[in-house]
Amino acid sequence: MNDEARPNSRKDRRRxxxxxxxQAAEKVFSAAGFGGATMQLIADVAGLPKANLHYYFPTKESLYRQVVQTIFLDWxxxxxxxxxxxGPVEGLGAYIDAKMEISRRHPEGSKVWASEVMHQAPVIQDYLETTLTEWTDGRIAVIERWIEQGLMDPVDPRHLLYMLWATTQHYADFNHQIETLNGGDPLSDAQWEAAKQSVKQIILRGIGAVPAASAGELDGANRAR
Known part of the structure; x- marks a missing residue:
């Protein structure tokens, strides 16, 4: 019995x-960038010996890439x-909800990604050229199918995706600005829901994908708030 429990215990401790x-790496990389972060600082924030970091992640680059991969896998x-x-009402609507929730729960991870890309992706360029490119091509194919089915206006799928990323990730990358404009307070649960509804209304109406009844429901929900 004890022999069976030990592996599970080790696995739980490792996890x-x-x-x-x-979590610590997200915070440090977000604040200091890849160049300014150190394994010692990350260990201090995590409350673990530096040797533990090197046991799980041999180099700072391997840890950085894992942070980037984690946020991207969430996306x-x-x-x-x-x-x-x-169709787009269901697909894009749920996507917007999920992306904004990620921005709410993991703002540091989004900032790490944004900083990396703004610096010409010196560490993850290979990731952009493979995983991101393949994923984007797949989403474009779905949007093009919706257009062919007459479920939305014939917009450029690539630029629609760029707009979705920019809008939803804004709530993470510029959360300090949003909080400042919100009287210095983080958005409440009700405000987050109102933000999701507003973004969906603007995007879905803009691509001609919201039926009249759905648009009316969104208007009513916003007025109620």
Missing amino acids: ESEKLIL LKAADVFDHAD
């Missing part, structure tokens, strides 16, 4: 340590709705 390291998962949605 918890990796979680602490990645990929958010887009799973594309493949099963009946």
